[in-house]
Amino acid sequence: MNCLVTRRLPSSVIARLEAECEVDLYTGAEAIPREELLARVAGKDALICLLTDRIDAGVLEAAGPRLKIVADVAVGYNNIDVAAARARGVEVTNTPDVLTNACADFTWALILAVTRRLGEGERVVRAGRWAGWGLDYMLGMELRGKQLGIVGVGRISQAVMDKAPAFGMSVAYHTRSPREIPGATPMGLDQLLATSDIVSLHCPMTPETHHLINQQALTKMKRSAYLINTSRGPVVDEAALVWALQQRLIAGAALDVYEEEPKVHPGLLELENALLIPHLASATTETRTAMADLAVSNVIAVLAGRPAVTPVP
Ligand code: DGY
Secondary structure, rough: OOEEEEEEEEEEEEHHHHOEEEEEOOOOOOOOOOOHHHHHHOOOOOOOOOOOOOOOHHHHHHHHHOEEEEEEEOOOOOOOOOHHHHHHHEEOOOOOOOOOHHHHHHHHHHHHHHHOHHHHHHHHOOOOOOOOOOOOOOOOOOOOOOOEEEOOOOOHHHHHHHHHHHHOOEEEOOOOOOOOOOOEOOOOHHHHHHHHOOOEHHHOOOOOOOEEEEEHHHHHOOOOOEEEEEEOHEEEEEEHHHHHOOOOOEEEEEOOOOOOOOOOOOOHHHHEEEEEEEOOOOOOOHHHEEEEEEEEHHHHHHHHOOOOEEEOO
């Protein structure tokens, strides 16, 4: 049995995999180039990939009939053509749960940082432009008494909601499949956008959620509200967001994900009220190790003929 791994993983995790099968590890610092992926996946039994790798019918075809599993080291698996994999009898797995806490903490880090203008403040200090303390200098928004609006309910957003009482916030949520969440109020998307002080996106990237937050949606938000996106970039129409921020139709935005990573809309780079982070939600040593470890567990299980630990739904 052999497995292609498209990016360096922690050595302890690779050692676990090596004990079970032959490992072909791509060691480049950036995402494996498409041509190299197509060449190296040929004849493999398993593929461990990252969200920066597009695993479509072409890659599955290049892999050939031995391929049994594509194990994504991510919870969001929109980089994989799941239907094409299933049509070939290839299992697809992701890494839920192990990153929930890191991503929820990070969402709160973004909420606090953007409402208290930390990015802006840091830029002022580093540029030597700080003229001293002022009573009305760089004022932000307090969280206590405000409404957190969650779009898309899953493990991560529930963990985000769990922390809201600590900041004195009430919680509203919008989800396509109706469900009860104790202590939180379900709302239609329009009502949630119109009443929330923080709108935090947690939906998966699907054709339905592409540009869910567009010009129309942004105009429904309060002028004092902030948009947080830790889901997937294309859920937000970046050009529309730039326009809304420029027009001050909303107070600010904190983004961890972008439409065409690692490219960022040039308009966003000009805006003081946009906090821009390079896709770091799950980036703690503990969580990234656990994600890699879970992907390897999925591969080991499937190659041994057992059910995958975390197959995608
Ligand atoms: C994921 O796993 O989908 C996250 O985006 C990684 O940070």
